[in-house]
Amino acid sequence: MSYKTIVAVLRSESDCEPVLNASISLCSQNDAHLIGIHAEPTMRVAYTAPMEIPDPTIYQQDEEEIQKRSSLVEKKFRDRCNAEGVSFEWRSVRSPTGDGAVSAVSSAHCADIVVLQQRNPDNTNDYADLESLVFESGRPVLFVPYTGHSGKPVKSVLVAWNATRESTRAVFDALPLLMAAEKVEIFIVDPKDTLEQSASMAGAEIAATLSRHGINVTVNSQSSGGVPAASIIENRMSDTQADLLVMGAYSHSRIKEFLFGGVTHTLLDSMTNLTLMSR
Missing domain, CATH: 3.40.50.620 (HUPs)
Structure with missing residues (x-):
């Protein structure tokens, strides 16, 4: 028995290294395929106040920020997988909340294991619903501590x-x-x-x-x-x-x-x- 399909949930640029360290280590040990997932919200800000005309400039700026964040995470994922020679694919998701853990549930249903980082208590913007992924995915979830992980094999x-x-x-x-x-x-x-x-x-x-x-x-x-x-x-x-x-x-x-x-x-x-x- 081995893990052949692994889902790595990359919630932000900062958690890419520890999550990929653990995920790629698993891939190397099991000759597995890695699916990277990053979610962004469909809307980050309230673009209008009641009875006002939407400001397209604000919308455009917000969308550019979303695309920039997503592109940075995707680049880190692709560069690391290519360097390690891992079989991989990338999935960018847009959802109302932008919660990467919740957005990964459907992909997790068809995976052997899911890897993501523990919430960082010092990051007030880290609101991911990790519990929902545990409850709804039906798959084992491997949590990587926010303090980091070297990727060394588990002994x-x-x-x-x-x-x-x-x-x-x-x-x-x-x-x-x-x-x-x-x-x-x-x-x-x-x-x-x-x-x-x-x-x-x-x-x-x-x-x-x-x-x-x-x-x-x-x-x-x-x-x-x-x-x-x-x-x-x-x-x-x-x-x-x-x-x-x-x-x-x-x-x-x-x-x-x-x-x-x-x-x-x-x-x-x-x-x-x-x-x-x-x-």
Whole structure:
């Protein structure tokens, strides 16, 4: 199994390098085809006030700015793909909001994996609805931290496992990355006794399944002691020096996580490593 069609969402000129580093690395490892997507709004400014005649000069200036931004992103994408010898295509999208994440959903439906950058909290103009891409695409989404990514191959992976549909989906969506890694850890926070198995055996069955794929996998668990699960996972990522976190997204209600906090919502904001999410 490998990724053969990869969608790279390039929201701005500034995120081109980290997103392309990760995307082209995946392409090289999987001999994959890369689709670059950039979205711009159909209208950036209110061209008229009530009862006034539209000013064509303002419209023209706005359109020129949009075309300039789009052309710069496209050039970065094409130049990098040509330099790396990657099979690629470019898609420029216009939408009412110009949200690249939302605009990429239809392309993502026919892809193996989507790559885009985490929101930058210091950029007040970064309003992309990343959650909608996770919810609506039906595909795994590989988030690149806004702090950057070198493009180095993933060697160590931490799988946040809670035996839900979402975490199961994430594990099998990540198989090409897990199979290429040198080591994989199944990590469980607050394992519980169930009708099927005891807490002490949590993660054992999924580890056995992965080992049949030739994956070097171990299992570890930790009691939270009241510490948020997201913090436990982040600390474990740091302790193991993992390159990639694999996790199911929004095992709880999206609204509940937004209002009260949750692992997905927290890690979308605070991730420092590549993070693959599926739902």
